[in-house]
Amino acid sequence: xxxxxxxxxIGASLKMSKIFIPALVWLFYASSVACADxxxxxxxxxxxxxxxxxxxxxxxxxxxxxxxxITVKIAGQSQKTQADQDxxxxxxxxxxxxxxxxxxxxxxxEESVRFSxxxxxxxxxxxxxxxxxxxxxxxxNGQAEAEAANFPQIRRFATDYANAKKPNEDxxxxxxxxxxxxxxxxxAVGYYFAIELQKELNVPVGLIQNAIGGTGVEEWxxxxxxxxxxxxxxxxxxxxxxxxxxMEQYNQxxxxxxxxxxxxxxxxxxxxxxxxxxxxxxxxxxxxxxxxFNGMIAPIIPYAIxxxxxxxxEQNLGDDLRYSKAFPALITDWRQRWGQNDFPFLFxxxxxxxxxxxxxxxxxxxxxxxxxEAALSLPKTAMVVTIDVGDPRDxxxxxxxxxxxxxxxxxxAVAYDMDVAFMGPKYKSIRIDGVKVFVEFENTDGGLVVKGxxxxxxxxxxxxxxxxxxxxxxxxxxxxxxxxxxxxxxxxRYAFTDSPECNLYNGEDLPAHPFRTDDWQKPGR
Numbered sequence: 001x002x003x004x005x006x007x008x009x010i011g012a013s014l015k016m017s018k019i020f021i022p023a024l025v026w027l028f029y030a031s032s033v034a035c036a037d038x039x040x041x042x043x044x045x046x047x048x049x050x051x052x053x054x055x056x057x058x059x060x061x062x063x064x065x066x067x068x069x070i071t072v073k074i075a076g077q078s079q080k081t082q083a084d085q086d087x088x089x090x091x092x093x094x095x096x097x098x099x100x101x102x103x104x105x106x107x108x109x110e111e112s113v114r115f116s117x118x119x120x121x122x123x124x125x126x127x128x129x130x131x132x133x134x135x136x137x138x139x140x141n142g143q144a145e146a147e148a149a150n151f152p153q154i155r156r157f158a159t160d161y162a163n164a165k166k167p168n169e170d171x172x173x174x175x176x177x178x179x180x181x182x183x184x185x186x187x188a189v190g191y192y193f194a195i196e197l198q199k200e201l202n203v204p205v206g207l208i209q210n211a212i213g214g215t216g217v218e219e220w221x222x223x224x225x226x227x228x229x230x231x232x233x234x235x236x237x238x239x240x241x242x243x244x245x246x247m248e249q250y251n252q253x254x255x256x257x258x259x260x261x262x263x264x265x266x267x268x269x270x271x272x273x274x275x276x277x278x279x280x281x282x283x284x285x286x287x288x289x290x291x292x293f294n295g296m297i298a299p300i301i302p303y304a305i306x307x308x309x310x311x312x313x314e315q316n317l318g319d320d321l322r323y324s325k326a327f328p329a330l331i332t333d334w335r336q337r338w339g340q341n342d343f344p345f346l347f348x349x350x351x352x353x354x355x356x357x358x359x360x361x362x363x364x365x366x367x368x369x370x371x372x373e374a375a376l377s378l379p380k381t382a383m384v385v386t387i388d389v390g391d392p393r394d395x396x397x398x399x400x401x402x403x404x405x406x407x408x409x410x411x412x413a414v415a416y417d418m419d420v421a422f423m424g425p426k427y428k429s430i431r432i433d434g435v436k437v438f439v440e441f442e443n444t445d446g447g448l449v450v451k452g453x454x455x456x457x458x459x460x461x462x463x464x465x466x467x468x469x470x471x472x473x474x475x476x477x478x479x480x481x482x483x484x485x486x487x488x489x490x491x492x493r494y495a496f497t498d499s500p501e502c503n504l505y506n507g508e509d510l511p512a513h514p515f516r517t518d519d520w521q522k523p524g525r
Contacts, residue, residue, distance in 0.1 A: 039087070040064045040108045045300050048115045049175035051155050051206025053123045053304035054098040056340070061090035061302075063169075064108050074104040074118065096120045098203035100153075119153060121204030122197060123305045124411075126190035127220065128312030130213030131348070131396060136191045137184030139400040145191075149183035153204040154194045156186050161212055162295030163219075163287060171299040175206075187211065189311055189348075192404025197411060200418075208305070210296050215287055216315040217326045220297065223290040225333035231325055235289040246284040253281035301337050307344030307380075307415050308334070309407050313372060314350065314395060317357040317364045320371035321523040328375045342380045344415040346407050347372065349383050349513075351390025351397055354499035365498035367523055369514055382410040385424055388511045392499040406510070421445040424510035430492060430517055437492050439479040446507010448474050455479070457495045457502030460486040465520050467493060479504070491518035 042062040052058050060072050064083040071080050072091060081091040096102075100119035105112055126132055136142045136149075160172035176182050183191065187209050194205040210220075218226065218235040226232040260278040267275060316323045331345045349369050357364045375381050384406040391397040409422040425441040425448060432438075437460065441448065455474070459467040460483045470483040470492070481492055495502040495514035504512040 040068075040111060040113075042106065042113065043170045043299060044173050045157055045171070045208070045303050047175060049117050049119075049155055049177060050115070050157070051119045051121055051123050051175070051204050052093075052096060053206075053306060054120050054203065055095050056304050057092040057095060058304045059090055059092050059302045060106070061088070062106070063087045064089060068108055071107040072104065073107075075102050075120075098122075100204060119155065119204035119206070121153070121206065122201060123206040123208065123303070124190075124193070124197075125208045125210055125305055125308045126187050126193075127308055127310045128211045128348075129215045129315055130211070131314070132187055132189055132211035132309075132311035133209070133213055134188050134396060134400065135184060136186050136188040136400075138398070139188040140398045142184065142188060142398075142400075146184035146186075147180050149178055149180055149191075151178040151183075151195060151198065154178040154191075154198060154207070155204070156182075156190070156207045156209055158185075158209040159296045159300070162299075163291040164295035165288070165291070167222075167294045167298035169299060171296055188400035189404045189407065190309065192401045193309055193407045193411070194404075196405055196408035200408070200412060201416070208300060208303070210292075210300075211311070212292060212296075214285075214315055215292060215312070216289075217312060217323060217330055218289040218316075219287045219292040220312075221290060221326060221330040222293050222298075222333050222337070225329050226289065226326070229325060229329065231322055232329060234322070235326075239286075239289055243286050246286065250281060250284055257281055297334070302339060305338070305340070305343060307346065307411065309411075310345065310347040311403070312347075313368050314356065317368050318362075320364075320367040323368065324371040324374040324523070327372065328378055331375060331378055331381065342378070344380045344382070344411065345375070345378070346382045346384065346410045346414065347375065348403055348407070349373075349385050349387070351386040352388070352392055352499040353390050353395055353397075354392045356395040358498045363496070363498060363521055366496045366514065367521065370516070371523065380414055382414045382422060384410055384422075385511050385513050387495050387500065387502060387514055390499070409510075421506070421508040421510065423513075424508075425504060425506050425512040427494070427513065427515035427517070432489060435482050435487055435489065437481045437489050438475075439481060439492060439494075441479070441512070443510075444477065444506050445510075448477065448479065449505045449507055449509075450474065451503040451505060455504060457500050457504065459483075459493045459496070460489045461491045461493075461518065461520075462486045462488045463490060465491075465518075467491075491516070491520070493517070 064087055066083055066085050066087050068083045070089050077094055079091045079093055081089050083089040098121045102118045104115045104118045136146050155175050157173050157175050190207045198205045257278055257280055264277050349372050386403055389399045389402050412418040412420045413422040423443040426443045428440045428442045430437055430439050455472040458470045458472040458481045460470040461467040468483050468485040470481045472479050472481045493516040496516045
């Protein structure tokens with residue numbers, strides 16, 4: 001990818017030439033330049049190598065001297081606006097067709113910023129925590145995949161970590177082309193999503209990577225959105241309590257460290273050179289609610305996007321009731337702030353896992369998967385089931401290709417109105433007939449399919465509410481379930497444990513959704 005900028009002036013003086021080189025360096029990093037009459041600056045996301053969203057009005061914004069006139073030119077069109085009294089400005093380009101590279105020129109006073117490698121296509125935010133952040137090079141066959149990656153029309157803007165008390169106006173980051181030297185650091189899920197999407201649509205694809213490991217949904221949601229709900233307000237009070245506990249623990253460790261350091265220094269003075277100095281404790285990392293929204297999401301609004309792919313909720317395990325409210329609140333909040341109506345929001349349901357937070361009888365992972373489904377009540381949403389591609393021993397499964405691939409299928413259906421199956425068999429209804437339970441499913445494209453000799457993952461319970469493993473088989477397009485231990489069944493579950501063994505699919509090779517027909521296991525706080 002070429003990096004090309006120019007600063008054009010009229011009657012440049014010797015004094016002006018002296019500041020040309022440092023100004024250019026500053027411009028290269030932050031797309032900023034000191035104008036002769038004031039400060040002209042662009043957000044980092046509007047920079048060389050960017051991908052603009054096709055088919056919509058495209059916001060371009062920045063900062064300049066108050067009342068200064070701004071002109072933006074690209075692909076034969078020219079749009080003008082004027083900075084307000086605070087020096088802020090924004091205009092909207094007319095919709096552009098996919099393609100490129102294009103040249104964009106942004107002019108102010110006697111200066112000009114020129115980007116020579118601008119693409120137009122589909123732009124998706126890749127949001128969430130560590131499983132979205134997970135690099136291609138660290139996933140299954142990722143090194144070989146990266147070495148063969150030559151996709152100049154796939155670009156990634158990785159937003160640097162920023163946890164802020166108030167919404168920031170800008171963030172740090174740059175657009176990077178996908179090639180063998182860079183692909184290994186791409187989000188693995190986003191990479192597999194992008195290559196399938198580009199293959200299907202034949203347009204450039206831009207990924208905005210906003211994902212940080214160990215972060216909760218409340219950190220990516222604005223304070224205003226959470227303060228409208230009594231249940232979500234408690235995220236802030238909980239944070240204060242947890243912070244006080246962590247800081248108290250840190251201060252105790254620091255005090256012990258200082259005492260050990262004094263003893264070590266005294267021993268060294270007395271000639272003891274054999275011992276190692278004590279290790280100073282690390283300050284605890286405190287992620288405040290709304291902090292990542294302020295530092296990493298607010299600065300990129302209203303950059304035009306096609307939608308969001310999201311992989312998160314591990315950090316909120318055990319808090320499924322509140323998550324069932326917080327996650328839809330995040331989606332609604334982002335959509336309102338972007339002002340792009342109900343843009344598609346596609347998310348990954350948690351996979352199978354039996355290590356982190358797994359406690360006998362608690363079903364933290366199963367309950368969170370159910371909580372995630374609450375977001376499906378919102379329009380233009382889709383949930384990708386990954387119950388079959390997790391790792392029971394690792395919260396970070398390395399098999400990212402099917403996750404990205406299934407998200408791409410969902411995008412084709414939800415965002416691009418293509419006639420493609422993107423959901424596996426989903427529970428519809430049950431009929432109890434004596435000792436047997438007949439389960440009906442929807443989304444059985446190509447029919448119900450069992451991978452293996454025996455259908456697994458089903459459980460039955462009667463009046464005692466104790467679930468027992470059950471036998472199951474396909475019969476006339478339905479699943480028949482029974483168990484000798486449950487002569488009078490009342491409820492059925494499928495794949496409703498933290499790390500179930502399950503093997504029901506549809507003819508499109510999409511796994512069945514975990515479900516339960518009872519409400520006996522109460523959700524978390």
